[in-house]
Amino acid sequence: MKVIKAANYVDLSKKAAALIAAQIIRDPSSVLGLATGSTPVGVYSELAELCGQGVIDFACVTTVNLDEYCGLPAEHPQSYAQFMRQKLFDHVNIAKSNTHLPDGMAKDAEVECLRYERLIEGLGGIDLQLLGIGRNGHIGFNEPGESFAPGTHQTGLAKDTLDANSRFFGPGEKVPTQAFSMGIGTIMRARSILLIASGSDKTWALDKTINGPVTPQVPASVLQFHRDVTVIYCD
């Protein structure tokens, strides 16, 4: 694991965007695994800027997102599909047909999870997976538990995650309690992984991820077993 301390959030965003840009320059047909949440917002705006300057070209890039809330249609303001459009896809020259997320409205969860796994497989796997990390050490929506999920699955969100995510929802709006998420196996099959973390509320999770025992109680700790992980963090 390469661990890089950034000076601040802007520096973190620039450094992470530079690594993603390098991946796209090396392979213009890259498959990028993407994350939502507040941490990658700066990275996405840096990527949009690099694209505007002609440094990177998204024309042949494909993206697969980590997760989506169950029960929210793609047009819902709080859906991750909408988040990705607002923060990245609408600002770069990516073909919308090359952007993929689990379908939060899928009727049959099992079929949807299988479809998503097959889709990633069919794309030849993920070249670079961007990850945020939850305060409890979750990645994607792989919450602390008894085992590591091998593939995309439907999962309940931990109380801490619901509390953290409620900030994105208006008063009286219900935070979805279920999501589709890539599994730990899906994430670990990515050829390279870039984990970003900002702020002191992530210190515990980051310390356990880098230095702690590998345990499903801290899902991100499994990244110690991956051969190409870069962690960029700031206080």
Ligand code: F6R
């Ligand atoms: C989002 C995701 C989550 C977030 C994590 C951190 O797609 O998979 O694991 O990365 O909850 O969220 P923020 O960045 O909002 O602290």
